[in-house]
Amino acid sequence: MRVHLPNSAHLSNIGGFLAQLDASDPTDLRFSMHDRWVSVHPFTLAIAACLGAQCRRAGGSVTAETYDHASVRYLVRMGLFNALGVEAPVEITEHEASGRFIPLTNIRSAEDLKAAITDLVPLLHAPPAVADPIRYVFSEMVRNVLEHAGSPVGAYVCAQYYKKSNRIAIGIADFGVGIQDTMKRFHRVTDDASAIRLALQPGFTGTTSRIGGTEFNAGAGLFFTKSIASLSRNIFLLYSGEALFKLLRQPQDQLTLNADPAMDRHRFLKVPDWPGTAIGIDIAVREDVEFSALLNEIRKAYSIDVKKRKKAYYKKIQFR
Amino acid sequence: MTSISVFAMAGDFAEDKDVAAHIRDDHVTPALQRGRTLHLSFEGVTLVTQSFVHALISEPLRTHGEKALDLLVFEGCSTGVRGIIETVVQYSLETMDENGEAAV
Numbered sequence: 001m002r003v004h005l006p007n008s009a010h011l012s013n014i015g016g017f018l019a020q021l022d023a024s025d026p027t028d029l030r031f032s033m034h035d036r037w038v039s040v041h042p043f044t045l046a047i048a049a050c051l052g053a054q055c056r057r058a059g060g061s062v063t064a065e066t067y068d069h070a071s072v073r074y075l076v077r078m079g080l081f082n083a084l085g086v087e088a089p090v091e092i093t094e095h096e097a098s099g100r101f102i103p104l105t106n107i108r109s110a111e112d113l114k115a116a117i118t119d120l121v122p123l124l125h126a127p128p129a130v131a132d133p134i135r136y137v138f139s140e141m142v143r144n145v146l147e148h149a150g151s152p153v154g155a156y157v158c159a160q161y162y163k164k165s166n167r168i169a170i171g172i173a174d175f176g177v178g179i180q181d182t183m184k185r186f187h188r189v190t191d192d193a194s195a196i197r198l199a200l201q202p203g204f205t206g207t208t209s210r211i212g213g214t215e216f217n218a219g220a221g222l223f224f225t226k227s228i229a230s231l232s233r234n235i236f237l238l239y240s241g242e243a244l245f246k247l248l249r250q251p252q253d254q255l256t257l258n259a260d261p262a263m264d265r266h267r268f269l270k271v272p273d274w275p276g277t278a279i280g281i282d283i284a285v286r287e288d289v290e291f292s293a294l295l296n297e298i299r300k301a302y303s304i305d306v307k308k309r310k311k312a313y314y315k316k317i318q319f320r
Numbered sequence: 321m322t323s324i325s326v327f328a329m330a331g332d333f334a335e336d337k338d339v340a341a342h343i344r345d346d347h348v349t350p351a352l353q354r355g356r357t358l359h360l361s362f363e364g365v366t367l368v369t370q371s372f373v374h375a376l377i378s379e380p381l382r383t384h385g386e387k388a389l390d391l392l393v394f395e396g397c398s399t400g401v402r403g404i405i406e407t408v409v410q411y412s413l414e415t416m417d418e419n420g421e422a423a424v
Contacts (some may be wrong), residue, residue, distance in 0.1 A: 110338065117333065132367050139335040139369050203415065212415030215379030216337060217346075218408075220370050291367070292400025299407040313386065313413040314406035318360075318393045 001025055001055060003048045004229035005075075006104045007034040009281050010041045010169075011235040017044050018271045019242070019268050022049065023175075027060035031084055038071040041239060042158040042171030043280030045075075048297075049083035049104045050173045050276065053153035062086050063251070078158060079104040091123055100124070101160045102134070108154035113142050116157065133228055133283045134159055134168055140221035141172045148206050149176025151276055166285050167234070173278035179240040182206035192241030200226055200238065200245065200261040202302055220302075225281060227257050227298045230264065234282035244269045259300035321357045322347065323395075327364035334368040340375035348377060352384045352391055363396030374424045381412040 002022040009017035017040070029051055038111050055062055062083075067073065073092050075081065081088040083104045102120045107113050116159050117138055122214040138157060145155040151174035160169045166249040180195035186209040189195040204213045205219030213219045222238065224249055229236035233255070248265045250256075258264050324347050330339045337384070343360075351358035360376075381388050394405055 110336065114336065117335070127365070135333055135335070135367060136369060140371060143335075143337065143371060175390055192400050203411065210415075212382075212411060213374070213378075216341065216375055218371060218374040218378065218411075220374070220411075224370055290400065292398060292403060296328075296403040299403045299410075302407050302411060311413075312410075313389070314410045316386065316389045317406060318389065319397055319402060320393055320395045 001029040001051050001060075003029070003031055003051055005033040005038045005040050005044060005048070007037045008039050009044050011043065011237055011282055014041070014043070014237065014244075014246075014280070015269070017032075018239075018269075021047070021272050023272070023274055025060075026051075026058035027056045029055040029060060029062045029084075029168040030065075031062060031086065032108075033067065033072075033075075035067045036069055038069075038075065040089065041282075042078075042160055042169050043173070044171070045078055045080055045104055045158050046156040046171035047082075047274070047278050048174035049106070050175045050278075051082035051152055051159075052086075052157070054175045056085050058153060077101070078217070083156065086168065088206040090104060100163070102158055104156055104158045106154050106156055106204035106246075107142050107146075110143075110146060111230055111255065112154070113139065113146070116142075126161060128168075129291060130161060130168060133285065135172060135224045136291070137170055137225050137228065137281060137283075138172075140225060144221055145172070145174045145176065145277070148180075148182045149174045149276060151176035160171060168283045168285060170281045170283070171279070174276040176276040178275055179206075179238075179277055192243035196238055196240060196243055196245045196268075197261055201259055206210070222300075223259070224295075224298055225279070226261065226264075227301065228283055228294060229281050230257060231294050231297055232282075232284035234284055235280075236282075237278070239271065239274055239278040239280075240276065242270055242273050244271045257298060259301075321359060322351060323359040323362045325363065326368075327362070330365070330372070332364060332366045334362075334365050334372045337371055337375040340372045344376050344380060348380050348392070349383075352380050352388050355391065356389050357393060359393045359395055361395040362398070362401050362416060365396075366402055367396060368401045368404050370404050370408060373404050374412075377405075378408055378412040378419055382416045385416060386413060
């Protein structure tokens with residue numbers, strides 16, 4: 001296995017990071033980083049943490065090529081070297097992780113998830129407009145991992161809040177069975193890209209062939225998460241197997257939510273094999289816009305099928 | 321008439337689907353089976369996931385159809401909670417039709 005952190009790897013330029021990723025042979029993990037500067041998205045850190053955990057689990061060894069430069073301190077505080085199981089190149093005095101980031105956190109159970117949401121998100125000291133999307137995405141995406149992925153290392157999550165630009169960056173990764181294996185239990189999918197496309201459509205889940213899901217799974221979590229990124233005109237990545245779906249920034253004048261991701265402004269990329277699933281999302285937040293307003297936009301766009309709605313059932317709900 | 325506080329069971333961020341399933345099995349489904357009105361209070365709940373609401377009401381809606389909306393009353397819902405409930409109700413009843421289940 002190999003993971004290299006280049007000088008810049010964010011959702012808009014993730015190709016360089018992925019090109020050097022190798023998730024095979026868990027007995028040997030080689031970690032390296034740019035020698036002068038590293039600026040990376042939480043997506044990359046969650047992936048690196050998964051590799052470290054999988055290597056430890058396989059009884060393998062980690063070789064780390066690190067440098068002592070300014071950005072290393074950030075990686076230490078994000079918990080990267082702990083997750084990799086190697087000594088950090090610099091010692092720093094740990095301060096409370098408040099105001100800017102949620103460090104790499106391993107989640108293996110519903111209790112872990114609850115604790116992460118309860119204990120970690122408040123560290124941002126952020127208003128609800130910032131904290132709510134993080135809580136929502138953490139919950140929906142990590143529950144997907146716990147319920148479908150069968151990941152031997154659980155899920156790794158982390159997040160960064162860029163206060164100046166009012167942007168939240170979230171990374172979530174697992175080392176499970178991947179989307180194709182999950183979806184093909186009940187659906188006809190031919191490759192990783194077609195499995196990802198189906199998984200992003202509301203109403204399709206890996207637990208039943210029934211459109212709309214079971215009593216426990218709706219098959220809507222990924223659609224909601226993609227829509228949250230789309231509505232804030234940001235990027236969303238879904239990576240599994242040899243395919244990566246990249247939702248590109250939607251033009252301001254064409255801000256529509258599509259049930260079928262193929263209708264979105266997007267790219268499917270062929271990338272090195274990742275056995276599990278990794279998600280990267282950027283969300284722009286406006287403190288004057290409640291998260292509920294965003295969810296309402298998704299509700300308006302939500303349609304299980306492209307067929308025209310027959311009846312406005314929601315108008316009959318008794319709210320008091 | 322029975323009233324259930326979602327906040328008391330799931331907290332201000334209602335996301336635990338197991339809790340939702342407990343409320344469904346212990347309160348929602350029995351009330352609908354007996355034709356009794358059930359008030360689901362979301363007072364104090366600031367955020368809810370679609371998965372939580374799905375686990376709470378989707379199957380009962382598909383089983384009992386539109387008639388269930390006469391017996392379920394949603395109280396104290398914030399704008400966001402209300403939007404999620406509307407979404408789940410809409411697609412649950414739509415897909416009941418799509419899947420050819422008995423419409424009431």
